[in-house]
Amino acid sequence: MNAQAPFLWGAATAGHQVEGNNVNADIWLLEQVRGTTFKEPSGDACDSLNRWEEDVALIAGMGLNAYRFSTEWSRIEPAPGRFSRASLNHYAAIAQRCRAQGVAPVVTLSHFTSPRWFAAQGGWENSEAPALFERFAAQVAQALGDSVTHVVTFNEPNLPLMGRWTATPISDPVRDGLDAMLAEAARVSGSDRFSVWVYSRGEDVALSHLLEGHHRARRAWKSVAPQARIGLSLAVPDVQAVSDDRGVEAYRRFAETPFFEAVGEDDFVGVQTYGRLRLAADRVVGSDEAAERTQSGDEYYPQALGAAVRHAHAATGRPVFVTENGLAASDDDQRRRYLSAALRSLDEARRGGTPVIGYLHWSLLDNFEWRRGYSQQFGLVSVDRRTFRRTPKASAGVYADLVAARR
Ligand code: BGC
Numbered sequence: 001m002n003a004q005a006p007f008l009w010g011a012a013t014a015g016h017q018v019e020g021n022n023v024n025a026d027i028w029l030l031e032q033v034r035g036t037t038f039k040e041p042s043g044d045a046c047d048s049l050n051r052w053e054e055d056v057a058l059i060a061g062m063g064l065n066a067y068r069f070s071t072e073w074s075r076i077e078p079a080p081g082r083f084s085r086a087s088l089n090h091y092a093a094i095a096q097r098c099r100a101q102g103v104a105p106v107v108t109l110s111h112f113t114s115p116r117w118f119a120a121q122g123g124w125e126n127s128e129a130p131a132l133f134e135r136f137a138a139q140v141a142q143a144l145g146d147s148v149t150h151v152v153t154f155n156e157p158n159l160p161l162m163g164r165w166t167a168t169p170i171s172d173p174v175r176d177g178l179d180a181m182l183a184e185a186a187r188v189s190g191s192d193r194f195s196v197w198v199y200s201r202g203e204d205v206a207l208s209h210l211l212e213g214h215h216r217a218r219r220a221w222k223s224v225a226p227q228a229r230i231g232l233s234l235a236v237p238d239v240q241a242v243s244d245d246r247g248v249e250a251y252r253r254f255a256e257t258p259f260f261e262a263v264g265e266d267d268f269v270g271v272q273t274y275g276r277l278r279l280a281a282d283r284v285v286g287s288d289e290a291a292e293r294t295q296s297g298d299e300y301y302p303q304a305l306g307a308a309v310r311h312a313h314a315a316t317g318r319p320v321f322v323t324e325n326g327l328a329a330s331d332d333d334q335r336r337r338y339l340s341a342a343l344r345s346l347d348e349a350r351r352g353g354t355p356v357i358g359y360l361h362w363s364l365l366d367n368f369e370w371r372r373g374y375s376q377q378f379g380l381v382s383v384d385r386r387t388f389r390r391t392p393k394a395s396a397g398v399y400a401d402l403v404a405a406r407r
Contacts, residue, residue: 008104008358009403010066011059011380012324014111014155015075017367018048018055024074026119026185026196027112027370033184037177039373046365047388052094054390055364058381060101062392062400067098068152068323068360070108071140074115080132088143095147104149106323106360108233109137109217111155112198112370116189123195124206130213137217138224145225150358152270152323153214156235160202161255166237166277166284211262218266229357233270233323234259236312237277238304247279260315268357269316272324273308275301295328296376302327302338306345310354319355322346326362328369328376335380335395343402361399365390 016022021044031041048055052069059067075087095105110133114123118132126132137153178199186194200206218230234256241248263269275298278285287299294300309320325342329335339361350356366379374385380396383389 005357006065007356007406008066008106008150008321008360009406010064010068010103010106010358010360011062011364012068012106012360012362013048013055013070013364013367014108015070015072016042016045016111016113017363017369018046018365019072020045020047020049022072022074022113024078024116025072025113026074026116026123026194029116029119029185029188029194030181030196030199033181033188035177035180035184037181038371039375042368044388045368046383048365049090051388051390053097056094056097056101056103058364058390058392059098059103062380062396063404064400065102066104066106066150066358066360067364068106068108069094070111070155071144072113073110073118073136074113076139077115077136080117081135083139088139091140092143092147095144099147105144105147106150106152107140107144107148108152108155109133109140110153114196119194119196120186120189120191122193123200124197124210124213125193125195125203127209129206129209130216133213134216134220138220141221141224145221145228148225148228150268150321151218151221151228151230152233153217153230154210154232156233156272157197157207157210157214158234158255158259159198160200161207162235162237164202165251165255165279207258211258214262229267231263231266231268231270231318231321232259233272233321234312236271236273236308237275238273238301238307239311240276240278242278242280242285244281246281247283251277251279256315260312263316263318266318268321269312269318270321270323271308271312272362273305273322274325274327275299276304276307294334295330296372298327300327300334300338302341303345305342306349309346309349309356310352313354319357321357322359324360324362326378328378330377332393332395335393336398339395339399339402343406347406
């Protein structure tokens with residue numbers, strides 16, 4: 001792709017949240033163990049393992065030109081060094097179907113899940129981890145490299161660090177029950193330590209292995225398919241100082257800087273924004289009682305996107321790819337308003353000179369929202385929990401119109 005490449009308008013999903021029966025994944029095990037902190041198990045999810053053609057058709061049907069999905073490491077490498085040709089073919093078929101429909105396949109190599117065997121070997125704390133991830137990435141590149149246009153190595157690797165400041169649906173500072181759940185997973189796996197990065201404390205040694213994994217995966221992919229654009233995606237709220245900059249500076253040093261420094265050679269920086277984070281010198285400042293809320297109880301604040309995009313570009317010098325932005329909303333009208341306002345703030349950032357290569361809404365489907373189970377509706381399309389039938393919501397039509405107006 002070149003500088004004239006069309007802006008990418010799309011929607012995103014992640015394997016574990018939509019495929020169903022991802023039984024070799026670390027997080028699947030966490031859902032099952034005694035004392036699990038998951039509201040319910042992922043089970044069949046959206047059955048996208050079987051219904052992926054419908055998912056791609058939904059994207060094309062909205063007039064979008066990008067679909068972000070992830071390749072599940074635990075399906076591709078169910079045992080160390082044993083690669084499943086059928087699974088690689090499966091993901092290659094999704095990428096090819098996208099291309100045939102004029103949709104750019106944006107592939108995430110790691111969206112929170114890893115194989116169960118990887119977690120039981122210490123996850124990212126293990127010094128072998130970067131080489132293991134590189135080996136996996138090379139296999140995916142060989143199978144999919146011809147078709148894939150964009151690669152995200154890791155999804156929100158800064159989340160455990162951000163979690164020290166603020167509760168998110170998948171990571172929270174209180175860690176209630178998390179350590180016990182991980183200990184139980186270690187016990188049933190017969191290992192000393194069951195380590196899952198997104199539920200970790202973001203230990204330094206694991207962080208440095210993970211960043212090395214990013215560099216190695218990028219090199220491995222580029223050596224097979226040099227045309228692909230590669231980056232990683234970060235959780236980037238609109239961080240606002242309340243009365244004093246010290247809190248913001250401390251937050252950025254801890255939860256952003258190591259990652260922003262690591263993307264210096266990348267083709268883009270992936271930005272994922274769900275709202276703002278207001279910080280005084282030593283504490284998070286909650287939103288006003290009267291503020292409008294989303295279904296997850298977070299403040300409704302769509303204009304965060306423009307500020308986050310400007311900041312990520314200023315901090316890295318890289319073009320920005322909005323790889324996720326959205327909200328949990330049982331009231332679809334709130335999603336319609338959100339989309340218009342978020343895209344307006346993105347328009348302003350672009351007009352102000354921030355280079356942005358695309359926008360992907362989270363999510364295409366109502367799906368498995370990690371520890372909150374199926375209680376949150378992030379989708380443009382609803383999914384019947386028994387028949388798996390997909391029904392586009394009114395917001396899907398609104399999004400299609402907003403995109404058409406910007407073409
Ligand atoms: C994650 C998604 C998640 C979404 C909504 C993002 O942090 O990448 O997997 O579903 O937020 O919580």
